Structures are given as C-alpha cells and as structure tokens.
Amino acid sequence: MLPMDNPILPYAWGSRTAIAELSGRPPSETPEAELWMGAHPKAPSRVRVNGEWYALDRLIAADPASVMGDEAAARFPEGLPYLFKVLAAAAPLSIQAHPDKDQAGEGFRRENEQGIPLSAPHRNYRDDNHKPELITALTPFWGLNGFRFPSEICSLLGAACPVALGEMTARLAAEPEDAALRFFYQGLMELDAGRREAALSEALEWAGRTRSAEAEWVRRLHEFWPGDMGVLSPLYLNLVCLAPGQSMYLPAGQLHAYLDGTGIELMANSDNVLRGGLTPKHMDIPELMRVLRFSAGPPKVRDGLPAALPEEGAFEAVEFFHETPAREFLLSMLRIPAGRARSHVVTGPEILLCVSGEAEVRSGGMAPVRVFRGHSVLATGRAGSVHLSGPAVLYRAAVPPAAR
Numbered sequence: 396m397l398p399m400d401n402p403i404l405p406y407a408w409g410s411r412t413a414i415a416e417l418s419g420r421p422p423s424e425t426p427e428a429e430l431w432m433g434a435h436p437k438a439p440s441r442v443r444v445n446g447e448w449y450a451l452d453r454l455i456a457a458d459p460a461s462v463m464g465d466e467a468a469a470r471f472p473e474g475l476p477y478l479f480k481v482l483a484a485a486a487p488l489s490i491q492a493h494p495d496k497d498q499a500g501e502g503f504r505r506e507n508e509q510g511i512p513l514s515a516p517h518r519n520y521r522d523d524n525h526k527p528e529l530i531t532a533l534t535p536f537w538g539l540n541g542f543r544f545p546s547e548i549c550s551l552l553g554a555a556c557p558v559a560l561g562e563m564t565a566r567l568a569a570e571p572e573d574a575a576l577r578f579f580y581q582g583l584m585e586l587d588a589g590r591r592e593a594a595l596s597e598a599l600e601w602a603g604r605t606r607s608a609e610a611e612w613v614r615r616l617h618e619f620w621p622g623d624m625g626v627l628s629p630l631y632l633n634l635v636c637l638a639p640g641q642s643m644y645l646p647a648g649q650l651h652a653y654l655d656g657t658g659i660e661l662m663a664n665s666d667n668v669l670r671g672g673l674t675p676k677h678m679d680i681p682e683l684m685r686v687l688r689f690s691a692g693p694p695k696v697r698d699g700l701p702a703a704l705p706e707e708g709a710f711e712a713v714e715f716f717h718e719t720p721a722r723e724f725l726l727s728m729l730r731i732p733a734g735r736a737r738s739h740v741v742t743g744p745e746i747l748l749c750v751s752g753e754a755e756v757r758s759g760g761m762a763p764v765r766v767f768r769g770h771s772v773l774a775t776g777r778a779g780s781v782h783l784s785g786p787a788v789l790y791r792a793a794v795p796p797a798a799r
Contacts, residue, residue, distance in 0.1 A: 400443075401430050401441075402440065404428050404438060408488055410428075413481075417657075417750065428483060429482050430480060431480055432479040432480065432792070433478040434452040434474055434664070435478050442454065461777065463776045478662050479660075481659060481660075482657065482660045486655075487653070489676065490652045493649075494669070498686050499524055502682070517679075526662050526663050526666075529642055530642060530658045531699065531726065537654040538654055540645060541688075545568060548630065549564045559597050584680045586624065595626055599614070612654065625672025632652070644694075648686050661792050711735060715727060725792075729783060729791060731785030736785075737782075738782045740780050741793075742776070742796065745794075746792045747790075748791075749766045749768050752787035754789055755783070756782070758774060758778045
C-alpha cells in the first residue's frame with residue numbers, strides 16, 4: 396500500500412477553493428483545476444516506497460509486474476491504463492471531443508511524421524491512445540454532453556436565432572439525423588464573421604428575455620467568451636446538471652464541455668483533445684469533424700450516492716459501482732460507517748481516494764496506512780486483498796476484470 400503525492404494542474408478555469416477544501420488547505424492564490432492521480436508522463440504522481448518517493452510512471456517502467464500485477468501488466472504493456480482526477484471547474488472548459496483508438500494511433504503517427512513537436516500548441520495528438528471518460532459529481536455539476544435531437548435544435552435555435560440561422564436549422568428537419576447534424580455543425584463552425592455576429596446578437600437578445608437553464612447558460616458563456624460561437628452550444632448540445640453522486644459516461648467522439656462544479660473524473664490514460672470552441676487554444680475543425688459522432692439524444696445519467704459520511708449507526712459498508720463499457724477502468728464509491736469495515740481482492744493496480752472522513756487501509760501483513768480526506772494511496776496489483784475501515788467515503792479506480 397503506497398501513499399501518493401499528486402500534482403495539481405493550474406489551468407485558468409480552475410477553482411481556487413474546491414481542491415484546497417477537499418485537501419484541508421486554505422484557498423489557493425492561483426486556480427487549481429485538476430488533481431491528477433496516475434502515471435501520465437505530463438504530470439505523474441509520486442508514490443512512497445520504503446521511505447523514498449518515486450515517480451509512478453518510472454516505477455512502473457522499471458518493474459511493471461510489481462506495480463501492476465502480472466495479469467494487468469500483460470494486458471496493458473503500455474503501463475497504468477487509466478488516469479484518475481479531481482476536476483474543479485469555476486469557469487467553463489472548452490467544447491471538445493476525443494478520438495477513438497484507431498484515430499489516435501493514425502493521428503499520432505501522422506503528426507510525428509510531419510515533425511510536429513509534442514509540445515507544439517497546434518499539435519492535436521500527444522499520444523496514441525483514446526480517451527473515454529466518466530465524470531461523477533461531488534457537487535452539482537453542469538455540463539454539455541452530445542447533440543440534442545434535431546427537432547430540439549430546430550426549436551431552440553428557431554426561437555433564439557430565427558433570422559441568422561433559420562435556413563441552417565430548417566435543413567436539420569429535412570435530412571437523416573447523422574447527415575443533418577454533420578451539415579449543421581460544420582456550417583456553424585464555418586460561418587463568416589457577419590453571420591456569426593448576427594447569430595450571437597439574436598441569441599443574446601433572446602436569452603435576455605427568456606427564463607430557462609439554456610438561456611442562462613447562453614448569457615453566462617457570453618460573459619466568459621464574448622464573440623465565440625460556443626456561446627450557442629447549450630442550444631444544440633444536451634445541457635445536464637448532475638446531482639452529487641450522479642455520473643455520466645462520454646465515449647470517443649462525443650462532443651462535450653464541462654461548465655461548472657467539482658467532480659471525480661476517470662478516463663483512459665491519454666491527453667488527446669480536439670476543441671470546438673470556448674477556448675483560446677488551437678482548434679482544428681476539419682480534424683474535429685473527422686472524429687465526431689453525429690448521433691443525437693440525451694446522455695444516460697446514472698444515479699449514485701452522494702459523498703457524505705454514512706449516518707451514525709449505519710449497519711454495513713456499501714460499495715456502489717459506476718459501470719461503463721471501457722476496458723481500461725472501473726470506478727466505485729465505498730461508504731464505510733464508523734466501526735465497520737470492508738475487504739476486497741485486488742486484481743490489478745487500484746487508487747483509493749478519500750473524499751470524506753478518514754480511512755485505515757490494510758493489505759497483507761503490511762502496517763496500516765491512514766488516508767485522510769483529499770489524499771490517496773495506490774494498492775499494487777500484487778497486494779492480494781485490501782481491508783478498509785472508516786468512517787470514510789472513498790472512490791476506487793481499478794482495472795476491470797480480464798473477461799470484460
């Protein structure tokens with residue numbers, strides 16, 4: 396059982412309070428956007444082994460089986476297959492999508508052959524992996540996830556931008572869904588400056604006299620990104636507010652954006668992002684169009700348990716799983732009352748993050764490790780079994796069973 400020291404990434408959209416509060420610190424003077432737990436070379440965690448600290452990616456590279464376990468090391472020879480995060484958004488993130496495995500491999504090879512440095516701001520593919528992801532809310536969490544049905548888009552944009560986008564939205568109703576959404580989104584991204592300005596002006600006038608969550612987010616996005624066509628995104632993407640404990644899955648190619656709130660994010664170990672608005676960063680619209688899924692409908696929101704300590708006198712510990720089709724990761728939440736415990740067998744590398752209370756973690760004959768709120772430990776794939784006692788609430792990132 397290895398204590399972890401995890402990097403915090405200071406992106407401008409991050410909260411100054413959320414991660415600090417989770418970790419028991421005063422507010423930060425600078426934004427703290429993401430706490431990374433994993434072995435991504437951009438910002439690997441450190442783990443303590445026999446009193447010394449080691450970068451997790453290097454420790455795995457030196458002896459994969461000792462950290463990952465024999466079976467997981469054979470299944471994932473590239474190393475730890477997931478990246479575990481606390482994400483704290485005080486401002487909207489970019490509208491974005493991630494490639495699938497084949498697209499990422501082809502794009503990574505292509506940009507290497509073109510001689511584009513990995514650190515270049517205009518590079519799209521920084522590794523050859525896909526990035527399916529799962530977000531689970533710790534606080535009320537607002538996001539955009541996937542295209543609305545064409546009929547919904549017609550209704551919302553028909554009310555908000557009847558002149559500037561009337562012709563474009565009319566075609567949505569006249570084409571098959573995939574073709575209609577592709578034509579619509581490409582047309583929106585290619586509008587000339589005059590039509591962009593007209594559409595945004597109409598939408599802001601509509602939002603000023605309309606009382607709805609969509610109108611409110613059009614107003615808020617305009618405050619952050621005036622003149623950006625992403626301001627219209629709540630009118631063509633599904634607007635979702637996750638309650639604490641709820642989660643939603645985002646497959647490869649799904650256009651999305653996280654808008655506000657703090658959540659637990661678990662994903663395949665990749666940093667490939669193709670952006671479509673609400674950002675000053677590089678946008679490659681032709682490449683984005685190539686990887687997008689043009690299917691419509693609301694995302695599936697999975698109910699869960701809020702990260703509150705169990706009531707005093709609760710009879711037993713509970714583990715709640717957030718299932719996804721991803722082969723790289725599995726997320727569960729453990730709620731352990733005072734005086735209770737829970738054990739499970741470890742079949743691959745696991746990261747345990749405490750989000751409430753304080754846990755004692757035992758493995759084999761090793762000395763117990765106390766895990767405080769906002770801190771995490773790594774159970775290696777050879778840990779055998781893990782015994783947890785509370786009172787505590789923990790999130791557990793793990794590798795799914797091999798048969799999955």
